[in-house]
Amino acid sequence: MDVRAICLGILTRGPATGYEIKKLFDDDGYQHFIEASFGSIYPALNRLTVEGLVSVREEAQDKRPDRKVYSITQAGRSAFLASLMKPLPEDKHRSPFVFAMMFAHLMPQPRVVEMIDCYIAQSEAKLAQIEENKDKPQSDGERFVMGLGKAIFETMLNFVRNHRAEIKDHKPEAAE
Amino acid sequence: MDVRAICLGILTRGPATGYEIKKLFDDDGYQHFIEASFGSIYPALNRLTVEGLVSVREEAQDKRPDRKVYSITQAGRSAFLASLMKPLPEDKHRSPFVFAMMFAHLMPQPRVVEMIDCYIAQSEAKLAQIEENKDKPQSDGERFVMGLGKAIFETMLNFVRNHRAEIKDHKPEAAE
């Protein structure tokens, strides 16, 4: 599941530029489960082109930088399918917040509450974004991703909210 | 939240070798939310030593490689605390499985079911590991991490199990 495979996957949905591939992650709900930066997308597309897994059509635009529209080739389709038949790498959930919570006892209490509130706000924003995209026409796969994202963020929100209440109850002198 | 900060955090709990820091992730439930490899831990500890944020005591062992036991210094403690006062990077949940599910329509149906079953088995194993460690003496922070991990994996398991049933109901010709 490296960036090259991710690009191939996106391109099975239709031709796109590097910029559009990146934007797909930012705008829709995918970035919660998979992402790639420009610094890896552009080199990946170049290499895929050399290997014949994608083809490029340069669209010279009037008063804009050229667009390089990439399309997946038959060889690319086969390669992507083959990668889906191999065992998948495991999920990785990296949470600086959770790590920080392990050291709550070292922090001033207001900072802990601030951290939790910030995390709650972020999770709410993510949930809102998923909710927003719910009306768009979606494939089965997209509905699965959005549904799972929603379920996970709701679970985390609940858990963290309860934790916040515990902290407040336990040390009422730090109440707002 | 780079590897250096992670090492400092672990060392606030007491002196440890690079090996032990890594093992903490593997054995206990932390690896679900934060991790680091040997390839980054050892260089990080070296740099922290040069910077005076940790100190080393080399224990020459009889018939074993030397142990380098690292302890956090006062300067290290301050640096770690300072890093906790800065805004935290956001969570990153990277799931090749979820990405692959977006392309279920391109795969042979048995492969989709296999993927889901594999994912369910992995999640069950992670849950079992958390359950196992429940009896160990734990700090507040550890209970928080384990509790959240348990809640998330249970949510995902539920969701994926339902999804599996849907696939089976929808295409009963692929039933086991």
Added chain:
DNA sequence: GCGATCTATATCGGTCCAATATAGATCAGC
């Protein structure tokens, strides 16, 4: 009209991971 944001590509430094090397200890099973 002016700053902010958007479209669009590209590169670079640095971080980090996965794999590999080394090497003796211990432990399980035969």
Added chain:
DNA sequence: GCTGATCTATATTGGACCGATATAGATCGC
């Protein structure tokens, strides 16, 4: 008692990847 597997322990290297930055004209909001 021997043999292979696993464990303790450190270290390096190649490559993947990210975050920041550069460039540059377009468009949009105020």
